Amino acid sequence: MRHTLSETWLSLRRNVSMTVSVVVTMWVSLSLFGISLLMMQQVNLMKGYWYDKIEITVYLCSTLSGGSTTAGTCEAGQETTDAQRQLIQQQLTANPDVASVIYESKEQAYAEFQQTYKNSPILGTLGVDQMQDSFRVKLVDPQNYQGVVSQAQTMQGVQSVQDLRQVLDPLFSVLNGLRWGTMILAVLLLFAAALQIGNTIRLTAFTRRREIGIMRLVGASNSYITLPFLLESLVAGILGVLAAAATLAVALKFLIIDRAQVSIKSLAWIGWHEFFVAILVLGVVGVILAVVPTLIATRRYLRV
Amino acid sequence: MITFDDVSKVYPGQKKAALRHVNISIDKGEFVFLVGASGSGKSTFMRLILREYRPTSGRIYVAGKDLSQIRQWKVPELRRQIGTVFQDFRLLPGKTVFENVAFALQVTGRPMPEIKRTVPEVLELVGLKGRETRMADELSGGEQQRVAIARAFVGKPKILLADEPTGNLDPNTSIGIMKLLDRINRRNTTVVMATHDATVVDQMRRRVIELIDGQVVRDQKKGVYGTD
Numbered sequence: 432m433r434h435t436l437s438e439t440w441l442s443l444r445r446n447v448s449m450t451v452s453v454v455v456t457m458w459v460s461l462s463l464f465g466i467s468l469l470m471m472q473q474v475n476l477m478k479g480y481w482y483d484k485i486e487i488t489v490y491l492c493s494t495l496s497g498g499s500t501t502a503g504t505c506e507a508g509q510e511t512t513d514a515q516r517q518l519i520q521q522q523l524t525a526n527p528d529v530a531s532v533i534y535e536s537k538e539q540a541y542a543e544f545q546q547t548y549k550n551s552p553i554l555g556t557l558g559v560d561q562m563q564d565s566f567r568v569k570l571v572d573p574q575n576y577q578g579v580v581s582q583a584q585t586m587q588g589v590q591s592v593q594d595l596r597q598v599l600d601p602l603f604s605v606l607n608g609l610r611w612g613t614m615i616l617a618v619l620l621l622f623a624a625a626l627q628i629g630n631t632i633r634l635t636a637f638t639r640r641r642e643i644g645i646m647r648l649v650g651a652s653n654s655y656i657t658l659p660f661l662l663e664s665l666v667a668g669i670l671g672v673l674a675a676a677a678t679l680a681v682a683l684k685f686l687i688i689d690r691a692q693v694s695i696k697s698l699a700w701i702g703w704h705e706f707f708v709a710i711l712v713l714g715v716v717g718v719i720l721a722v723v724p725t726l727i728a729t730r731r732y733l734r735v
Numbered sequence: 736m737i738t739f740d741d742v743s744k745v746y747p748g749q750k751k752a753a754l755r756h757v758n759i760s761i762d763k764g765e766f767v768f769l770v771g772a773s774g775s776g777k778s779t780f781m782r783l784i785l786r787e788y789r790p791t792s793g794r795i796y797v798a799g800k801d802l803s804q805i806r807q808w809k810v811p812e813l814r815r816q817i818g819t820v821f822q823d824f825r826l827l828p829g830k831t832v833f834e835n836v837a838f839a840l841q842v843t844g845r846p847m848p849e850i851k852r853t854v855p856e857v858l859e860l861v862g863l864k865g866r867e868t869r870m871a872d873e874l875s876g877g878e879q880q881r882v883a884i885a886r887a888f889v890g891k892p893k894i895l896l897a898d899e900p901t902g903n904l905d906p907n908t909s910i911g912i913m914k915l916l917d918r919i920n921r922r923n924t925t926v927v928m929a930t931h932d933a934t935v936v937d938q939m940r941r942r943v944i945e946l947i948d949g950q951v952v953r954d955q956k957k958g959v960y961g962t963d
Contacts, residue, residue, distance in 0.1 A: 434841050645825060648785075649890065650814035651842035 438659040442635055443666060449631045450667050456627055457671025457720070458678070460620030461713050465679045467613035468709040473701045474606045480699040481599050485573040489523070489566040489583045490590045491516065493537070503590040511564065515588030522586060523568055528579050530569040537562035563590065621720060624671075628664050629724035635660065636729055660729050661722060668721030675717075676710050736894060736925045737761040737784060742793035744779050744949075753779040754949045757793070761927065763893070766920045768936050769929040770960055771946035777929040780946070781896050784927070785817060786810050798893050815843055818887030818895045818924075822902035824879045826886075828872040832863060835871050836885045843890065853889055861885045861915055877908035881915065888919055895919060897928040901935060909935055933960035 443450055492505035505511075511519075523532045535543075540562040548554045568583075570576055576594050583592045636643065646656050683706050692700045737759070744754040754776045761767055769777045782788055783795055786802050795802045798816050805813060826835050833854055840850045858864055861881040866874070871882060880900060887895060897916060901909035913935055920926045930936060936943060936959060943958030944951060 641825070642827060645827065645838065646842045647811075648814065648819050648825075649839040649842060649886070650811040650816075652811045652844075653808065655842060655844065 435655070435658050435662070439662040439666070442639075442659060442663050445638075446631060446635060446663075449634070450663075453624065453627055453631055453664075453667040454670045454674065456620065456624040457668060457717060458674040460617055460624050461671055461675035461717055462678045463613055463620060464617035464716065465675055465709050465713050466682070467610050467617055468712055469679065469683070469701055469705060470606065470610040470613065472705040472708070474603060474610060476699045476701060476705075477606075478599075478603060481595065482573050485570065485576060485595045487568040487570065487576060487579055487583065487592060487594045489519065489568060489586075489592050491519075491564040491566075492588055492590045493563050494560070503584070503592075504587050505590050511588035515586075516564075519566065519583075519586050519588060523566060523579070523583065526579055526582060528571055528575050530571045533567040533569075535565050535567055537564050540565065621716070625720050625724045628667065628721055629728045631667075632660050632664055632725045632728040635663065636731075657726070657729050660725050664721040664725040665718065668717045672710075672714050672717035675713055679706065679709065679713075736763045736765070736798060737927070738794075738796040739780075739783075740794040740796070742783065742790045742795055744776075744783065744788065745791045752791070752949050754783075754790075754946075757949075757951055759944060759951065759954070761925060763925055764920070764923050766917070766926045766939070766941040767928070768939070768941055768943045768958070768960075769927060769946065770931070770936060770943060773931075775946040776949040777946055778898065779949075781819075781898055781927070781929060784894070784896060785819065786813055811843075815890055816893045818884075818890065818892040820880070820883050820887050820895070820897040820900045822899040824876075824883045824903075826871040826879055826882055828870070831868050831870055832858065832874070832882050833867040835882055836889050839886045839889055854885075857885045857889045860888070860918070862911075875908075876904050877911060880904065880908075880912055884912070884915060884919070888924070892924065894925045894927065897926065897930075899930055899932075900928065901930065901932050906934065910938075913939060936960040 490503075491511040492503070492509060494508055494510055520532055520534065523529055537559055541557075541559045544557065544562065545554065568579060570579065576596065580592050580594055583589055643656055683701070683703075687700050688702065691698075738761070739757045739759040742754055742757045743752055745752045757776075757780070769780060771777055779788070783790055783802075784797055786797075786805070789803065797813065800813065802813075827838065830838065836854045836857060837850050840853065855864070855867065858867060861884055863878065863881050863885065866878070871879065874882065880903075884895075884900075895916070900916070901912055904912060909932065916926055916928065917939070940957045940959075943953065943955045943960070945953035945955075
């Protein structure tokens with residue numbers, strides 16, 4: 432055992448530049464891979480958070496709606512009448528998929544708008560008349576929104592029906608695209624790292640072919656001959672995993688926990704639990720990436 | 736100790752067989768010379784014993800084991816019973832005499848106290864007492880071959896294979912090496928030596944097996960190198 436460890440140490444020192452390059456490649460590729468894992472978890476969290484809160488907003492006609500063209504079931508320049516409004520509310524409440532219906536007048540909408548954008552320059556650009564009366568519809572099961580949406584669209588006096596999903600889906604598709612982009616980059620880099628480990632080990636095996644030849648001749652077991660190589664690439668792999676874990680931890684702490692979570696409280700953010708899940712995956716991937724190329728590279732020298 | 740039962744070997748991609756229908760039996764404690772021109776199959780014969788290759792047909796038994804039956808991961812165990820010496824010594828240049836011999840025990844997992852006890856004994860047997868701390872590449876050819884023999888013998892093998900052990904040495908040094916191999920043979924070790932060295936074979940008067948084009952053409956007790 433002592434002999435194996437000293438061989439590993441010697442070999443690591445002899446190939447210090449190669450070891451460093453392997454560690455750096457592993458570090459960068461595993462970090463990227465970790466980021467894409469964290470992003471995936473973040474997107475899932477946000478989806479769960481938002482989709483659970485999905486409500487449908489049924490906008491009613493206003494004097495401004497449509498202008499010259501009519502929108503929805505509005506007549507140009509005509510507000511929804513009180514009778515239409517009551518009918519809409521009745522029909523929505525009667526739908527078994529609907530949990531609750533809340534009416535929001537344009538004055539209330541304006542007050543909420545002022546609250547939301549109180550520090551923003553767009554605050555002064557809109558007045559009460561640009562706001563619309565609307566019904567906020569909460570659903571029993573947010574996944575079943577389609578029926579309610581199509582029902583509301585056909586009612587008289589409805590300008591438009593919006594469900595939050597329509598707003599969120601483009602956002603999620605951008606996030607998903609980013610995640611896949613990072614994932615593909617990470618996989619390419621991981622592939623390069625695996626090849627690099629394989630080449631490093633091949634080189635080491637080549638410089639030690641004399642010793643390996645003698646070992647085989649005097650009957651050293653295969654595991655005894657392979658072990659220093661495995662340990663060498665494992666050390667490089669584990670260093671890469673640790674460096675990537677540290678990078679991700681720093682990014683999580685300073686970008687998400689200290690900033691995003693503080694300034695955007697209305698969203699669900701990933702935390703240490705998601706971090707440890709990602710690190711676990713990184714660890715497994717890192718070890719596999721170190722071990723498999725090593726076994727393939729040394730097999731040639733061990734064939735008896 | 737070693738039995739070849741109708742053994743043929745054809746290397747992949749080659750038409751001509753390296754060995755053809757070889758039937759040989761070597762007993763425990765025998766000293767056998769394997770003679771023949773380059774390419775006559777001597778090296779193939781040795782490598783088959785070491786299970787570096789499998790024969791194309793026929794069976795080989797070494798130390799009571801059928802080599803075609805032994806599992807890949809058991810091959811190291813077989814090789815621990817066979818010591819091997821080459822023409823080019825194959826020592827580790829950056830290591831001392833002691834370390835070179837100890838290497839064979841270290842890599843087969845022997846404990847340190849045993850190594851410290853056994854290695855000086857074997858170095859004394861090969862006549863290198865007092866040279867333990869010399870670097871292997873500082874020694875003369877004859878001395879290097881003694882180190883190689885010590886390394887081959889330190890694990891107390893049942894068989895010693897020597898592939899042209901005197902090929903790089905001058906005649907006087909060769910005599911010393913042959914005396915050493917003889918001494919090892921007297922310790923009940925079977926010795927198989929492939930050689931081109933007619934003087935050595937003629938002096939020793941041991942069993943001679945001659946190969947031509949992969950076939951055994953002569954198997955003679957107390958033989959000489961040439962037939963004529």
